[in-house]
Amino acid sequence: MRQRNRKGFALVMVMGVTILFMILGATTAYMVFKAQQMSAGQARFTTALIASDAAQELNALRIRDAVEAGVPVIDTTVAVGSYGVLLRTTFLSTSPLPSGSSEMAAAYEGIGSGAGSRGAASYFRVVTTASKPGGTESSRLEVMRRKLIGGE
Numbered sequence: 189m190r191q192r193n194r195k196g197f198a199l200v201m202v203m204g205v206t207i208l209f210m211i212l213g214a215t216t217a218y219m220v221f222k223a224q225q226m227s228a229g230q231a232r233f234t235t236a237l238i239a240s241d242a243a244q245e246l247n248a249l250r251i252r253d254a255v256e257a258g259v260p261v262i263d264t265t266v267a268v269g270s271y272g273v274l275l276r277t278t279f280l281s282t283s284p285l286p287s288g289s290s291e292m293a294a295a296y297e298g299i300g301s302g303a304g305s306r307g308a309a310s311y312f313r314v315v316t317t318a319s320k321p322g323g324t325e326s327s328r329l330e331v332m333r334r335k336l337i338g339g340e
Contacts, residue, residue, distance in 0.1 A: 229325070236327035239271035239318035244329055247275050247314050255310060255335050271318040280311040282337070307338035 243266060254261040261277040285307055312333045319326035 232320075232323070232325040233327065235269070236271060236318045236320070236325045237329075239268040239273055240316045240327040240329040242268050243273035243275055243316040243318065244314060244331060247277060247316065248333060250275070251277065251312055251314075251333055251335050255337060261312070268318065271320050273316055273318045276315040276317075278313040278315075280313055280332075282308050282310045284308045285336075307336055310335045310337060 246266060246268075247261075251261055260279065263274070263276045265272055265274050267273070312335065313330070314333050315328065315330045317326060317328045
């Protein structure tokens, strides 16, 4: 039998394995880069969400003060860190809370009053939108708030 010349086979095999490892390395570097981008974006979105949540808490205090003063809650923009947060508050309704006394007696003396009355509750729809100037991240929270009025 005749012996074949296999001197070039090792070179081709080494080149093939090298190309395979280069492709694996480039793919790994690309995946790490994308994961880092996603992680940074997630952190920015989380910060925007925290700013919206902080504005919700601030708006709860504004609702309390407005109800106690008997004035409407006005939409406004506040700064929370580096985010501008738009606060929109919509009054929905006021209703008496159930109590042990008869509903007729509570209605006769007025809403939120009467013997044994627990008061009334005003309901508000609150929307906070946080965004950073020049940034693409924003967060929007929409909640219902209940403010208790009166009661014994």
